[in-house]
Amino acid sequence: MTFSGDSGTLGALADLGEADEAEARTPRQRGKRFGRRRRREIGLAYLLILPSLLIFGIFVFYPFFRNFYLGFYKTPPFPGLPTRYVGFDQYSNVLTSQDFVDSLKTTVGFALLTVPAGIILGLLLAVLANQQLRGVGIYRTIFSSTIATSVAVAAVIFGTLFNPVVGLLPWIGIDPKPPILDNPNLALFGVAIITIWQTLGITFILMSSGLQSIPDELHEAAQIDGAGPVRRFWRITLPLLSPTIFFAVVVGSIFAFQTFGQIDILTQGGPIKRTNVLTYFIYKTLRQDSNDGKAAVLAIALFAITFVLTLIQMRVLEKRVHYGR
Amino acid sequence: MARVVFEHVTKRFGDVVAVRDLSLEAFDREFLVLLGPSGCGKSTALRMIAGLEDPSEGSIRIGDRVVDEVEPKDRNVAMVFQSYALYPHMSVRKNIEFPLRTRKVGKEEREKLASEAAHTLGLETLLDRKPAQLSGGQRQRVALARAIVRRPDAFLMDEPLSNLDAKLRVQTRAELVELQRRLEATVIYVTHDQVEAMTMGDRIAIMSDGVLQQIGPPQSVYEKPGNLFVARFIGTPAMNTVTGPVVPEGEGLAVAIASSRVPLPAPYAKAVGDAGLTGVVIGVRPEHLTLASEGLLPATVSVVESLGHERHVICRLEDGQMVIVRQQSSEPAPGEGSMVRLATDLHHLHLFDVHTEQRIEPA
Ligand SMILES: Nc1ncnc2c1ncn2[C@@H]1O[C@H](COP(=O)(O)OP(=O)(O)O)[C@@H](O)[C@H]1O
Numbered sequence: 039m040t041f042s043g044d045s046g047t048l049g050a051l052a053d054l055g056e057a058d059e060a061e062a063r064t065p066r067q068r069g070k071r072f073g074r075r076r077r078r079e080i081g082l083a084y085l086l087i088l089p090s091l092l093i094f095g096i097f098v099f100y101p102f103f104r105n106f107y108l109g110f111y112k113t114p115p116f117p118g119l120p121t122r123y124v125g126f127d128q129y130s131n132v133l134t135s136q137d138f139v140d141s142l143k144t145t146v147g148f149a150l151l152t153v154p155a156g157i158i159l160g161l162l163l164a165v166l167a168n169q170q171l172r173g174v175g176i177y178r179t180i181f182s183s184t185i186a187t188s189v190a191v192a193a194v195i196f197g198t199l200f201n202p203v204v205g206l207l208p209w210i211g212i213d214p215k216p217p218i219l220d221n222p223n224l225a226l227f228g229v230a231i232i233t234i235w236q237t238l239g240i241t242f243i244l245m246s247s248g249l250q251s252i253p254d255e256l257h258e259a260a261q262i263d264g265a266g267p268v269r270r271f272w273r274i275t276l277p278l279l280s281p282t283i284f285f286a287v288v289v290g291s292i293f294a295f296q297t298f299g300q301i302d303i304l305t306q307g308g309p310i311k312r313t314n315v316l317t318y319f320i321y322k323t324l325r326q327d328s329n330d331g332k333a334a335v336l337a338i339a340l341f342a343i344t345f346v347l348t349l350i351q352m353r354v355l356e357k358r359v360h361y362g363r
Numbered sequence: 364m365a366r367v368v369f370e371h372v373t374k375r376f377g378d379v380v381a382v383r384d385l386s387l388e389a390f391d392r393e394f395l396v397l398l399g400p401s402g403c404g405k406s407t408a409l410r411m412i413a414g415l416e417d418p419s420e421g422s423i424r425i426g427d428r429v430v431d432e433v434e435p436k437d438r439n440v441a442m443v444f445q446s447y448a449l450y451p452h453m454s455v456r457k458n459i460e461f462p463l464r465t466r467k468v469g470k471e472e473r474e475k476l477a478s479e480a481a482h483t484l485g486l487e488t489l490l491d492r493k494p495a496q497l498s499g500g501q502r503q504r505v506a507l508a509r510a511i512v513r514r515p516d517a518f519l520m521d522e523p524l525s526n527l528d529a530k531l532r533v534q535t536r537a538e539l540v541e542l543q544r545r546l547e548a549t550v551i552y553v554t555h556d557q558v559e560a561m562t563m564g565d566r567i568a569i570m571s572d573g574v575l576q577q578i579g580p581p582q583s584v585y586e587k588p589g590n591l592f593v594a595r596f597i598g599t600p601a602m603n604t605v606t607g608p609v610v611p612e613g614e615g616l617a618v619a620i621a622s623s624r625v626p627l628p629a630p631y632a633k634a635v636g637d638a639g640l641t642g643v644v645i646g647v648r649p650e651h652l653t654l655a656s657e658g659l660l661p662a663t664v665s666v667v668e669s670l671g672h673e674r675h676v677i678c679r680l681e682d683g684q685m686v687i688v689r690q691q692s693s694e695p696a697p698g699e700g701s702m703v704r705l706a707t708d709l710h711h712l713h714l715f716d717v718h719t720e721q722r723i724e725p726a
Pocket residue numbers: 376379380381399400401402403404405406407408
């Protein structure tokens with residue numbers, strides 16, 4: 039969208055510069071001249087996008103197709119043996135394997151645990167911090183601050199909080215057994231909490247900016263029309279925030295599907311693979327099992343999921359959830 | 364419908380005093396216009412009636428109820444915003460029904476009232492559209508329909524016509540007044556446009572810098588502006604005001620303008636003398652000045668503006684003060700740069716104290 043707008047402006051500017059001259063010429067001369075100018079412009083355009091095309095080519099397109107290609111070759115059980123071409127067989131085998139299905143379920147479960155809760159929490163904080171109160175700026179800063187922490191830092195903080203000896207629970211007198219991150223039923227929750235906390239800053243900022251884009255006068259009009267705070271939230275705020283929320287859901291899901299750091303630091307996919315999300319599964323397949331072919335197929339699967347989410351996001355956001363002025 | 368009363372209301376935003384000690388009553392079924400330049404506190408006053416701002420001091424009553432502690436949603440007033448503030452995600456129908464829904468009006472009753480309001484404003488064919496699909500004038504009607512649908516105690520309107528083009532504005536002006544008469548509504552209408560104020564208001568309240576300057580029917584405000592601010596604000600072109608010292612002239616007093624003397628009629632001279640004023644401002648409306656050979660004040664014509672039906676002759680007095688004369692097009696036009704003399708009927712004079720800027724009434 040932005041790109042087409044820009045090139046439009048560029049074209050218009052060029053037109054402007056030659057408008058006076060063009061007027062004096064006959065149509066035929068003009069046509070000829072226009073053709074030459076047009077060719078020059080196209081050449082320049084390609085020249086200008088060449089650097090980014092190169093970077094994308096080397097770091098995105100080539101690895102992507104290479105990955106796809108790797109998926110056709112079965113990695114031998116022992117290093118040193120030749121790889122074997124198996125074509126789409128490897129795709130169907132890996133994508134129907136119990137390992138993959140389990141990992142996918144874990145990943146979806148992780149997304150379901152983190153995304154809705156994160157958005158509701160972020161929205162709640164944004165609504166609270168959007169009040170015109172003295173000193174509310176301090177809270178805004180605090181609520182957005184997690185944006186400035188890295189995944190590693192968040193993982194370490196929560197690793198300590200969850201620690202069965204020096205953590206939060208023993209401090210308030212609860213002795214979690216087994217410790218949360220070692221508990222097959224709770225480990226995914228634990229990692230989800232860290233993720234919610236870590237993404238809260240960005241969700242809060244996103245929701246706050248969404249709230250601020252709703253004109254005050256709409257709230258005032260609703261107030262005068264007899265709506266109390268609760269009705270205003272459901273009838274005015276929420277519908278007008280729906281584009282923002284939708285965006286947060288999609289982007290949050292993409293994020294959730296790409297979660298890696300906190301899993302790697304805290305649970306390494308365990309206990310008993312209960313936190314073995316796709317990214318970690320890919321990583322382990324590649325690093326521990328050195329199974330390039332299988333890892334490539336898993337990576338393509340992850341790409342496909344992300345791609346679909348992105349498509350939905352672009353389609354819906356450009357079409358539906360958009361109210362004119 | 365009900366009256367709306369301000370009692371010594373002051374509103375401060377930090378150090379800014381937006382409204383200062385305002386006491387004012389809008390009578391039941393009155394069309395009251397709050398008029399003043401931008402930033403004079405009109406919107407703030409209106410928003411205090413709605414409960415969107417709380418007075419820093421003083422008290423507001425709607426009907427017989429003191430509303431200082433009443434939430435906006437319970438004040439039973441309707442407001443039309445300059446931006447219309449239509450709910451963009453709701454259809455026209457839903458917009459109009461919204462105030463009824465919040466008041467738990469039953470479905471049938473709601474639909475009936477909404478249809479009536481839509482009919483009143485000619486919106487029947489637009490009910491299923493979203494606000495973004497409407498023209499400015501149509502949006503404005505929806506905002507009005509949403510306001511009238513629930514029979515509020517008072518209508519508050521904050522420059523509701525300023526987003527319309529000039530032609531539509533003139534037409535809507537009259538329609539709004541018709542509507543107000545038909546609904547027997549109390550309307551408090553904010554505008555910075557004195558033509559709107561003059562044509563629409565039963566009374567006009569003129570504000571400047573948060574202070575109420577004068578309140579009265581349009582004609583009386585026009586004929587007897589209470590101070591210089593009102594005199595200069597009401598009327599286009601604005602009233603001519605020239606300043607000069609008071610000097611003795613024969614038996615009475617006169618005002619010295621450069622080398623000329625404007626004699627004060629006896630009742631004015633007495634008032635000025637009694638008050639011991641040394642300087643005054645003379646005000647004359649442009650339509651009360653004529654170019655005549657026996658005129659009192661010599662002037663040079665600097666520009667002649669023709670508006671078709673009338674003409675504005677802009678002159679400079681000897682001491683450089685500017686004066687505008689309004690002429691019918693049928694009168695002969697003076698040439699630019701020519702010397703003329705200005706004449707007026709002395710009973711058209713307005714006189715103001717040069718220091719307090721207050722009107723001087725003849726004794
Ligand atoms: N919410 C606010 N915070 C601070 N100052 C305000 C606020 N609202 C209005 N003001 C100030 O109060 C004065 C009056 O404003 P307003 O009532 O909007 O004027 P008007 O409607 O006559 O143009 C202005 O100086 C304006 O800057």
